[in-house]
Amino acid sequence: MDENSDKRPTLRSLAEITGLGISTVSQALRDSPEIALETRKRVRLAAQQAGYRPNRAGVRLRTGKSNVIALVLNPQDGGSGFFSNIIYGISDALSGTAYHLVVTPYSLSDSMEPVRYIVETNSADGVIISRTQQIDQRVSYLAENGIHFVTHGRTDMNIEHAYYDYDNETFAYDALRRLKAKGRNNVALMSPPPSLNYYLHTIKGFDRGLVNFGMNGFLVGATSSDSHDDELMEAGFEMSQRKIPPNGIICASASMALAVNAGLAKGGLKLGKDFDMVVKSVNPLVHLLLPDIIGIDEDYRKAGFELGKMIMARIAGANAIDLQIIEKPQAIEKD
DSSP: OOOTTTTTOHHHHHHHHHHHHHHHHHHHTTTTTTTTTTHHHHHHHHHHHHHHOOOHHHHHHSSOOOOOOEEOOOOOOOSSSHHHHHHHHHHHHTTTTSSSEEEEETTTTTTTTHHHHHHHHHHHSSSEEEEOSSHHHHHHHHHHHTOHHHHHHHOSOOOOEEEEEEOOOHHHHHHHHHHHHHTTEEEEOOOTTTTSSSHHHHHHHHHHHHHHHHHHHETTOOTTTSSSHHHHHHHHHHHHHHSSSSSEEESHHHHHHHHHHHHHTTTOBBBBBTBBEEEOOOOHHHHHHHHTTTTEEOOOOHHHHHHHHHHHHHHHOGGGGEEEEEEEEEEOOOO
């Protein structure tokens, strides 16, 4: 075995591989516009094949940058696939760049703690957060400290910031339209947590749809998509025992739908017969367990990809107001 085979590749060895100068290789890895695009691609490919990894401490000393994007995320996604898919999407967007992703989990009890740590230690060049509130302390804090950041979800603040959001108002409105087409006219909404901004969008779409489609409806206010399964099952059972049970249900998440349906079934109601259910972000397992469910998709991987592109654009100097996307819902068609 070559005695040098276990040594980490360096800028010098990459220069030897590519036939370029060390300075040129270094600038190419930093994606310097002074180096031709084809040369930058050739150097990045050589670095990838050689297994080159920059010394982060050295990079930070030379440039003042960490080459880190921090994703601050609560890991409890209720089986929706949100956690894994948004990470995959951001990783796709960062692929081929000098940046790598660090996931910072946090407890719902204190969403500020990881954001403070990142800012105080200067441990990331950009931050991505989710579960935005109408007035979000994290957004204020990051903006005040001059940190590049993007959010998964909007806020209602006098701070222009980059965001990628799902159109939950249209989701709720379209869910009612689909239930109306099924002949359902008494609808229960199982909402997201009231503390989150997209709760307001969901309620707005629900209220507008009830009026426009001439339907009756009510909000199941004691629970949300953050509630435990036993609470959601109990809510479903209680609905089944109403004098006039709902014949349409709208659920803000797939895991919520499974628990609510179990409660309704316990009360003697059958999906597809006694009621129909529209659910956001239905994964294949939920479709297998509840084949009669009506799914409206939220593409978390696409969301992650767009967020990744946005944070890179912010770091490069793009204006936040030019980086604001609201994604329209898409129906999930059955095979």
